[in-house]
Amino acid sequence: xxxxxxxxxxxxxxxxxxxxxxxxxxxxxxxxxxxxxxxxxxxxxxxxxxxxxxxxxxxxxxxxxxxxxxxxxxxxxxxxxxxxxxxxxxxxxxxxxxxxxxxxxxxxxxxxxxxxxxxxxxxxxxxxxxxxxxxxxxxxxxxxxxxxxxxxxxxxxxxxxxxxxxxxxxxxxxxxxxxxxxxxxxxxxxxxxxxxxxxxxxxxxxxxxxxxxxx
Amino acid sequence: xxxxxxxxxxxxxxxxxxxxxxxxxxxxxxxxxxxxxxxxxxxxxxxxxxxxxxxxxxxxxxxxxxxxxxxxxxxxxxxxxxxxxxxxxxxxxxxxxxxxxxxxxxxxxxxxxxxxxxxxxxxxxxxxxxxxxxxxxxxxxxxxxxxxxxxxxxxxxxxxxxxxxxxxxxxxxxxxxxxxxxxxxxxxxxxxxxxxxxxxxxxxxxxxxxxxxxxxxxxxxxxxxxxxxxxxxxxxxxxxxxxxxxxxxxxxxxxxxxxxxxxxxxxxxxxxxxxxxxxxxxxxxxxxxxxxxxxxxxxxxxxxxxxxxxxxxxxxxxxxxxxxxxxxxxxxxxxxxxxxxxxxxxxxxxxxxxxxxxxxxxxxxxxxxxxxxxxxxxxxxxxxxxxxxxxxxxxxxxxxxxxxxxxxxxxxxxxxxxxxxxxxxxxxxxxxxxxxxxxxxxxxxxxxxxxxxxxxxxxxxxxxxxxxxxxxx
Numbered sequence: 004x005x006x007x008x009x010x011x012x013x014x015x016x017x018x019x020x021x022x023x024x025x026x027x028x029x030x031x032x033x034x035x036x037x038x039x040x041x042x043x044x045x046x047x048x049x050x051x052x053x054x055x056x057x058x059x060x061x062x063x064x065x066x067x068x069x070x071x072x073x074x075x076x077x078x079x080x081x082x083x084x085x086x087x088x089x090x091x092x093x094x095x096x097x098x099x100x101x102x103x104x105x106x107x108x109x110x111x112x113x114x115x116x117x118x119x120x121x122x123x124x125x126x127x128x129x130x131x132x133x134x135x136x137x138x139x140x141x142x143x144x145x146x147x148x149x150x151x152x153x154x155x156x157x158x159x160x161x162x163x164x165x166x167x168x169x170x171x172x173x174x175x176x177x178x179x180x181x182x183x184x185x186x187x188x189x190x191x192x193x194x195x196x197x198x199x200x201x202x203x204x205x206x207x208x209x210x211x212x213x214x215x216x217x218x
Numbered sequence: 219x220x221x222x223x224x225x226x227x228x229x230x231x232x233x234x235x236x237x238x239x240x241x242x243x244x245x246x247x248x249x250x251x252x253x254x255x256x257x258x259x260x261x262x263x264x265x266x267x268x269x270x271x272x273x274x275x276x277x278x279x280x281x282x283x284x285x286x287x288x289x290x291x292x293x294x295x296x297x298x299x300x301x302x303x304x305x306x307x308x309x310x311x312x313x314x315x316x317x318x319x320x321x322x323x324x325x326x327x328x329x330x331x332x333x334x335x336x337x338x339x340x341x342x343x344x345x346x347x348x349x350x351x352x353x354x355x356x357x358x359x360x361x362x363x364x365x366x367x368x369x370x371x372x373x374x375x376x377x378x379x380x381x382x383x384x385x386x387x388x389x390x391x392x393x394x395x396x397x398x399x400x401x402x403x404x405x406x407x408x409x410x411x412x413x414x415x416x417x418x419x420x421x422x423x424x425x426x427x428x429x430x431x432x433x434x435x436x437x438x439x440x441x442x443x444x445x446x447x448x449x450x451x452x453x454x455x456x457x458x459x460x461x462x463x464x465x466x467x468x469x470x471x472x473x474x475x476x477x478x479x480x481x482x483x484x485x486x487x488x489x490x491x492x493x494x495x496x497x498x499x500x501x502x503x504x505x506x507x508x509x510x511x512x513x514x515x516x517x518x519x520x521x522x523x524x525x526x527x528x529x530x531x532x533x534x535x536x537x538x539x540x541x542x543x544x545x546x547x548x549x550x551x552x553x554x555x556x557x558x559x560x561x562x563x564x565x566x567x568x569x570x571x572x573x574x575x576x577x578x579x580x581x582x583x584x585x586x587x588x589x590x591x592x593x594x595x596x597x598x599x600x601x602x603x604x605x606x607x608x609x610x611x612x613x614x615x616x617x618x619x620x621x622x623x624x625x626x627x628x629x630x631x632x633x634x635x636x637x638x639x640x641x642x643x644x645x646x647x648x649x650x651x652x653x654x655x656x657x658x659x660x661x662x663x664x665x666x667x668x669x670x671x672x673x674x675x676x677x678x679x680x681x682x683x684x685x686x687x688x689x690x691x
Contacts, residue, residue: 012339056567056569057569063568063569064569064570066571087559087565088559088560088565090566090581091578091581091582092501092566092574092578092581093566095581107433108550110552111552111553114545115545115548140582143584144581144583144584146584217581
């Protein structure tokens with residue numbers, strides 16, 4: 004799988020390259036600013052992009068804007084945005100086109116190589132990878148005792164969190180050490196309580212949950 | 219210390235209202251006449267106020283005079299002295315009770331006059347009153363304070379503006395009266411004493427006959443023409459007189475440049491001290507957070523790594539466990555640093571500016587917050603930062619106290635100021651004097667000459683508007 008990286012900190016860029024190569028990815032280009040990143044994407048042949056939000060020259064949200072531009076030019080291009088902090092506002096902008104194949108993670112998640120590369124390949128396959136912190140905050144603002152999310156059992160909440168992060172039933176089952184069938188039962192119950200249309204498609208399911216929580 | 223609807227407190231940036239001259243053309247002249255009448259009405263209220271104070275003074279003065287006269291004649295102790303003494307007591311007591319009320323009433327009249335002259339004549343009068351101090355007594359409503367008599371009088375008499383109000387009361391009664399009377403009398407007398415007797419002699423108008431003035435050649439036509447001329451003169455003069463009247467008010471009511479500078483310097487000195495204090499407290503907090511948080515975690519991480527290094531040959535499994543522990547500690551340190559940075563300067567604010575940062579706050583808030591408005595540019599960074607924390611605090615207040623789950627925030631730049639309003643339809647009754655949060659916001663904004671206005675009647679709705687003068691870039 005060919006990856007294009009945009010990260011301005013030398014150490015982190017090199018670390019990302021080493022990590023991705025160790026897990027069998029091929030790094031097509033590693034850039035340190037938005038312009039070069041867009042140029043690399045336009046050359047084509049990229050399966051997934053990993054972009055830092057804050058890039059030179061402005062050191063504001065240059066990377067995010069480059070990512071959104073790249074997505075507008077190549078609809079559905081898988082992009083994983085990483086940042087020192089997460090903002091729901093940015094998560095919303097990334098999800099806005101409803102096409103999926105986006106990820107938004109804290110840079111800290113790089114520390115767990117296996118999980119991080121799992122997120123990269125999930126995004127590359129058209130899935131979603133939302134940082135647990137984004138999900139935690141989405142849930143926090145939805146958790147009134149009388150609201151639908153408040154009515155979920157603690158286990159269902161856990162499943163909802165993992166589902167919203169973009170994990171498949173298999174991954175959730177492995178994470179919670181339960182059978183896949185148990186997870187399926189929980190998800191059906193969650194969708195019932197939230198009044199959402201159940202869907203067998205993992206990606207569509209995640210987007211529905213995120214849209215519900217972010218409404 | 220909040221601007222109340224009827225009184226303009228000292229606010230260093232009173233922005234000029236649209237000063238349209240409305241007294242042009244025929245209808246404008248008639249309007250001017252009506253405005254002159256309205257000013258005269260206001261003036262008569264002032265005269266009434268003077269009479270109200272003069273009454274007790276007269277009673278007390280007469281009593282005192284008689285007492286002194288009796289004392290000088292050596293006839294003190296007669297029966298009528300008791301009446302005189304009573305007069306003095308009544309005079310003193312009424313003055314004591316009436317004075318603060320009368321001073322505030324005089325202030326209201328002056329404020330009303332300056333507002334009307336801005337609206338009607340385009341003459342802007344900059345008034346600045348010393349803000350009401352915090353009283354030492356508990357107020358009637360919880361959280362408010364009441365001023366003692368001494369505090370109230372000290373506040374009023376210590377303010378030069380009060381003396382300007384009193385000067386205006388006197389000048390208005392004499393000069394203003396004469397000025398306003400000129401056009402009104404010309405028109406009034408012209409119509410009543412000349413035009414009506416002039417018309418009265420025409421057939422069919424006999425029943426309206428008013429005795430005509432006696433002078434040689436007083437034919438109806440002459441009378442009518444004289445009346446017409448007087449009315450026209452009065453009407454034509456009205457805008458001029460009104461302008462002069464407003465100018466007179468401005469001359470009396472505008473504080474001297476020195477007085478204004480004094481207020482400005484006091485304001486700056488106060489806000490500077492507060493800003494420095496806030497800054498120092500903030501630095502202390504950051505230092506403490508770093509010391510107790512990230513720094514301590516890094517030390518622990520170093521120790522864990524060291525232990526792992528020593529164990530790596532003898533017990534690789536334990537060493538690996540320690541390494542994972544160190545990794546988790548680094549993640550915690552990162553999370554703490556992230557929270558700290560968010561508290562110092564929120565990244566989204568640096569990235570996107572205040573309008574989007576407010577949207578980000580809205581998304582993180584447990585409330586359903588609707589954000590409207592936009593800015594054509596970005597205010598200076600310190601203003602953005604102050605506004606960000608203010609909105610954050612205000613929304614937190616709504617979530618905590620209002621009893622509602624929805625709020626609206628509006629962000630715009632108007633008449634040279636960033637204006638953000640936070641509104642909810644909750645319980646209301648928010649009181650700036652009670653919580654430290656609102657005062658903190660006020661202090662933060664004061665450093666930029668900004669103000670916070672909170673209107674929150676019991677039962678709601680609550681609206682907090684922060685207004686910071688600044689240019690956009």
